[in-house]
Amino acid sequence: MKNNLKLKIAPSILSADFGKLNEEISQIAAVSDILHIDVMDGHFVPNISFGAPVMKCIKTFVPLDVHLMIDIPSKYVDDFVKAGADRIIFHAESKDKPSSVIDKIILLGAKPAIAIKPMTPVSAITEFLPMLDMVLVMTVEPGFGGQAFMPEMIEKIKKLRALGFDKDIGVDGGINAETAKICRDAGANLLVAGNYVFGAKDRVKAVESLR
Ligand code: DX5
Ligand code: ZN
Numbered sequence: 001m002k003n004n005l006k007l008k009i010a011p012s013i014l015s016a017d018f019g020k021l022n023e024e025i026s027q028i029a030a031v032s033d034i035l036h037i038d039v040m041d042g043h044f045v046p047n048i049s050f051g052a053p054v055m056k057c058i059k060t061f062v063p064l065d066v067h068l069m070i071d072i073p074s075k076y077v078d079d080f081v082k083a084g085a086d087r088i089i090f091h092a093e094s095k096d097k098p099s100s101v102i103d104k105i106i107l108l109g110a111k112p113a114i115a116i117k118p119m120t121p122v123s124a125i126t127e128f129l130p131m132l133d134m135v136l137v138m139t140v141e142p143g144f145g146g147q148a149f150m151p152e153m154i155e156k157i158k159k160l161r162a163l164g165f166d167k168d169i170g171v172d173g174g175i176n177a178e179t180a181k182i183c184r185d186a187g188a189n190l191l192v193a194g195n196y197v198f199g200a201k202d203r204v205k206a207v208e209s210l211r
Pocket of ligand 1: 012013014015036038067140141142143144145146147172173174175192193194195196
């Protein structure tokens with residue numbers, strides 16, 4: 001499905017070396033549209049990454065999307081906006097009421113987005129679409145980098161566009177040059193890529209191969 005939205009590449013720092021995060025980010029900043037920051041609490045997903053204090057140390061001119069894979073996003077939205085988040089992506093499957101998280105994000109001056117896990121249908125979020133700046137379709141079970149892309153998720157992208165959703169549709173998990181093309185053809189305009197970028201010998205070339 002064609003759309004006129006700008007294609008955005010969002011490297012996920014989950015696969016970067018956290019010991020030299022700013023150096024790693026500076027390598028790909030010039031070719032990146034957004035940086036994707038994965039926050040995991042060990043409850044919502046079986047893995048722990050980092051919180052707002054670490055995110056605060058990121059120094060870059062690239063806008064920051066924060067993907068909250070946590071049980072109670074409403075509790076931490078404030079911290080992440082203060083730490084520099086431009087957009088907050090929370091999960092439809094979290095314990096919070098989506099409309100109240102959306103209101104909170106907007107009130108704090110950031111942009112709201114919802115992510116859906118592979119088992120969650122688009123119908124679970126249709127009522128919130130008019131309020132959202134982005135939908136993130138998970139193309140793996142959230143929790144870890146480097147997993148295989150789930151092609152069945154493509155239908156969700158098509159469904160969202162068919163419903164008239166004209167903001168960013170992102171895909172997250174198992175994105176490489178090949179799966180990126182499949183997602184773009186289906187109507188996605190934002191590609192999150194972790195392992196494919198940070199695991200590459202030439203990271204700039206890896207980002208550019210997604211365009
Ligand atoms: C997975 C995270 C992703 C992850 C993607 O739970 O939300 O953002 O970093 O990693 P790759 O691109 O390696 O699948
Ligand atoms: Zn993510």
